[in-house]
Amino acid sequence: MMTRIRQASLVLVGVLAGVLLSLNFSAVAQREAARFPLPVDELRAFAEVFGAIKSSYVEPVEDKKLITEAISGMLTGLDPHSAYLDQDAFRELQVGTQGQFGGLGIEVGMEEGFVKVVSPIEDTPAFRAGLKPGDFIIKIDDTSVKGMTLNDAVKRMRGKPKTTIRLTILRKGEPKPFEVTLTRDIIRVQSVKSKLIEPGYGWVRVSQFQEHTGENLVKHVEGLYKNGPL
Structure with missing residues (x-):
């Protein structure tokens, strides 16, 4: 008899625990819904x-x-720096953060539906072609970038080394768009640079974040300290 009572008690405790958990989850969901009501x-x-x-x-x-x-x-629509990455786009991002890829050597963003040059990377096809920060890329080969996502545009600009690509550039101060032809190359991005400005003062620049940026930053700082106290 006592065994049956004990078993019934355990079942009742389990049921009550389940009900309490359910009520708790329901309360949490209601609180979240109250904080962020669905439009x-x-x-x-x-x-x-x-x-x-x-x-x-x-x-x-x-x-x-x-x-x-x-x-x-x-x-x-939030800002020029926010973007949705699907599986393919995320893989492209990983390629970019490895510090080496086939492309033009250009940091870009999206503005007003066009690809905007943020900065050409030194000693790359884009840098040698004279692309400047603020330039707008309005066509890639014969295809308008209007309506493209940033990831689609980046995919088109990357490719095998020694292949050519035409970019149509809209530049402030120029009367009309102009074309530049570039030859893709292996882009090795040095994400950390440093130099000693004068005794006691060092300069370090991180241009982008890659897999080894942290350890490279440490090496550059240690290199500056070898020249004397900062």
């Missing part, structure tokens, strides 16, 4: 547009493409 009207509008495209667009469009483009647009 129901906007989501309804999104669903209506999604349905209209699926039913009325001139050609079939995959669901994945529509959702991916919607997410991408949501992020690129």
Whole structure:
């Protein structure tokens, strides 16, 4: 008899624990919903547009493409530095952070629907071609970049060394766009540079973050200290 009571008690405790956990999770979910309420009207509008495209667009469009483009647009609309990376784009990012790839040697961003030159990397095809910060790349070969994502544009500009590519550049102060032809090369990005300005003062520049940037930074700082106290 006592065994049955003990078993029943254990079952009851288990049920109560499950109920309490369920109530706790429900309360947490409700608190999160209260903090970040879903924009129901906007989501309804999104669903209506999604349905209209699926039913009325001139050609079939995959669901994945529509959702991916919607997410991408949501992020690129925030600022020039936010972007959605799918699996392929993330792999491209990893290539860029390894410090070596085939391309033009140019740091770019996206602005007003065009690719904007942030900075050409020293001693690269882009640097030797005279590209400048603030230049807009409006065409890659014969394809307009308007409507491209930044990742798509970067993919087109990268490629096998010794292959050529034409960029159409819009530069402030120039009366009209002009073309430059570049030959891709192996780009080895030195992410950390340093020099001793004068005794006691050193200069260190980190141009981008790569796999070994941290350890390279330590080496450069140690190298400066070898010249004397800073």
